[in-house]
Amino acid sequence: xxxxxxxxxxxxxxxxxxxxxxxxxxxxxxxxxxxxxxxxxxxxxxxxxxxxxxxxxxxxxxxxxxxxxxxxxxxxxxxxxxxxxxxxxxxxxxxxxxxxxxxxxxxxxxxxxxxxxxxxxxxxxxxxxxxxxxxxxxxxxxxxxxxxxxxxxxxxxxxxxxxxxxxxxxxxxxxxxxxxxxxxxxxxxxxxxxxxx
Numbered sequence: 749x750x751x752x753x754x755x756x757x758x759x760x761x762x763x764x765x766x767x768x769x770x771x772x773x774x775x776x777x778x779x780x781x782x783x784x785x786x787x788x789x790x791x792x793x794x795x796x797x798x799x800x801x802x803x804x805x806x807x808x809x810x811x812x813x814x815x816x817x818x819x820x821x822x823x824x825x826x827x828x829x830x831x832x833x834x835x836x837x838x839x840x841x842x843x844x845x846x847x848x849x850x851x852x853x854x855x856x857x858x859x860x861x862x863x864x865x866x867x868x869x870x871x872x873x874x875x876x877x878x879x880x881x882x883x884x885x886x887x888x889x890x891x892x893x894x895x896x897x898x899x900x901x902x903x904x905x906x907x908x909x910x911x912x913x914x915x916x917x918x919x920x921x922x923x924x925x926x927x928x929x930x931x932x933x934x935x936x937x938x939x940x941x942x943x944x945x
Contacts, residue, residue, distance in 0.1 A: 789875040792868065793930035800872055803927040807865050809915050814858060815851070817911050822854035824907035832900070835893055857904070860885055864935060879938045886942025901939055905932050 786797035794800045810817050826833055860882070867878040889896050912928050913920045 787873045789868075789873055791875045791879060791934075792872070793934040794927075797872060799927060799930075800868065802923070803931060804865060804869055806912070806916060806919070806924055806927070807862075809919075810858075810912070811862065813915050814862070815855070817915050818854035818858035819851065820914055821904075821907045821911035822850065822857055824910050825857075825904055828907065829903050832903070835896070861908070861931075861935065865931075879941075882935055882938035883942030883945070886939040887945065888942075889939075890943045896943075898940055898943055901936055901943070905929070905936070908932050 788794055788797050788800060792800065794803075863881055864878045867881065868875055871877070886901075889901075909925060909928060909932070912924065916924060
């Protein structure tokens with residue numbers, strides 16, 4: 749009786765009067781213990797949940813600045829690969845020369861990464877939906893983007909990391925670069941699977 753647990757086996761109330769929430773895998777609801785017990789899908793590039801958690805926290809800064817981040821990344825991509833501008837100017841969906849064309853394309857590129865982070869954040873132990881999302885992006889590029897080669901996707905890595913560096917400023921360090929490089933390579937792997945299927 750003195751333990752605070754009800755006879756029905758419910759969680760003991762926290763100091764705010766609400767029951768404690770169960771952590772993944774039956775772990776204690778405090779941060780460190782719960783975090784240590786979260787199983788990360790083997791397909792993800794992170795061996796521990798801590799790495800995913802840290803990257804997700806860095807990504808919050810990107811989300812708060814999503815419009816500027818998407819434009820920074822896409823501008824850097826086109827500047828480094830000017831020959832790719834033709835792919836977008838011929839598209840009936842997106843016209844770079846229209847006022848919103850550049851922003852629309854830039855936002856769609858960033859949205860892929862954001863979607864994958866959201867999916868993995870919700871279910872770190874099962875990355876199937878994230879892999880399917882990335883594969884669908886690859887398949888779409890194979891069918892809708894003329895003259896696209898499988899190694900063209902790699903050209904986005906440097907602009908992606910540059911965007912992260914710009915938004916994080918002094919928080920950008922070797923750890924952040926490593927996490928986002930691993931994340932990009934994970935995305936690239938499954939995009940290419942879809943593209944080559």
